[in-house]
Amino acid sequence: MILLHITLISQQALLLETLVPLLKTSGFQFSCVETLEELIANSSLVIYAPEHFSEVELDVLQKHDMFDETEWIIITDGKPNPYIDKLMTMGASYHFRTPLDIDHLNEVLQEFHKEFQQEEEQKSLAPVTSTLDQFGLLLGSSPVMRRLYRLIRRASKTDTNIMLVGESGTGKELAARTIHEQSLRAEHPFIAINSAALTPELVESELFGHLKGAFTGAVSDREGCFEQGNEGTLFLDEITEMPVDLQSKLLRVLESGEFKRVGSNQVKTTNVRIIAATNRQPISAIEDGFLREDIYFRLAHFPIQLPPLRKRGKDITELAQHFLAYRNSVTGTHKVLSDSAMQVLMEYTWPGNVRELKHCIEQAHILASDTIGPNELALLKPDNENTANIEDIRPGTPLKEAERILILATLDSCSGNKTQAADQLGISLKTLYNKLEQYSD
């Protein structure tokens, strides 16, 4: 049996009297200490009931990254305290106020116990291709990823709309699928739509469907995502690229659950959960006119930030090992990464995040005979043909090749931000997507 540990930190006699019997029978291994400093490592869950909570305690928690691997339940007398608010934004799970609702607390403990146990069981079943933790479809063991897993776990239990914010290639779609698969809607469809990859007319018809003859090319009636995804989850990727007038229509559906197919007057109803994603920071997208403020507030009950790969420390090399192990298993090879290649991977800034890393390893696996060294990390080499070197454009360079180099170089100078690159190049985001797709073939 897996033993999970819970620690209570409190010096309050009355509270101890109520809590100790509950915790002793909660299924966790239990210990009780008086101060934060005495907290032992490897508790899965901590219940912290400080008499006073000030900047000093907050500092201790922050300094030791105490939220990275442990779930925290805070108990206070409920008086307003800005440091407690900060604590909650740092990743504490629950805040209970005295007098305690013991039944609710017990429910929460049982939920955590079940979740932890499932996690441990999954870990022991996982194939040993790497040492990375996996949560749903996401891989990564870094503190920032663990925090993300916690947020996702909490979000999955609710039915509110969600906004995922993160650079391109950080795994927003994987996160959305994970939330869906862990939610009560898991048995129903997950429908993904990328607003940037469609023309404004098509986005509307994709979302709401259309009647035959509603526009040129509408040769038959068609269901949109809101109908197909009824009872399920609708993933709206690149929401900030959706035309603003369409965002108003979307807002109406979010408020009323009602919509009309393009070309129809018949009102239909839908029950979908929206998970929207963007690689722009929402507040600046609102300021720049790319996102309606009201839609942001509708969607951002639960804003979740996905960390860029460069902030994920050792995840970089472990993900590289994971992608390599996968290629090895598919092709029956045993190729390895050299230490110097690992060093190069750690030093690179990864503007394209995990997607870029995956492609880089896949390509290196093809190029290397046994050992992948810095030379095989093709995407990172400045003189490689895949790298866009603007000096390579000369009179006589084939137009298509010049265009490819220019597009990739612009994307590189915008740190992988496609919207910004498309703006600078004077082309639509849709065109940029299409071009990049051609280059990846």
Ligand SMILES: Nc1ncnc2c1ncn2[C@@H]1O[C@H](COP(=O)(O)OP(=O)(O)OP(=O)(O)O)[C@@H](O)[C@H]1O
């Ligand atoms: N944490 C992760 N673990 C494993 N694979 C990942 C992770 N994050 C991203 N990937 C891989 O990287 C690629 C891009 O992921 P995904 O499409 O989810 O990113 P995104 O943030 O939605 O990108 P974009 O904004 O460009 O649409 C996929 O191949 C995915 O499998």
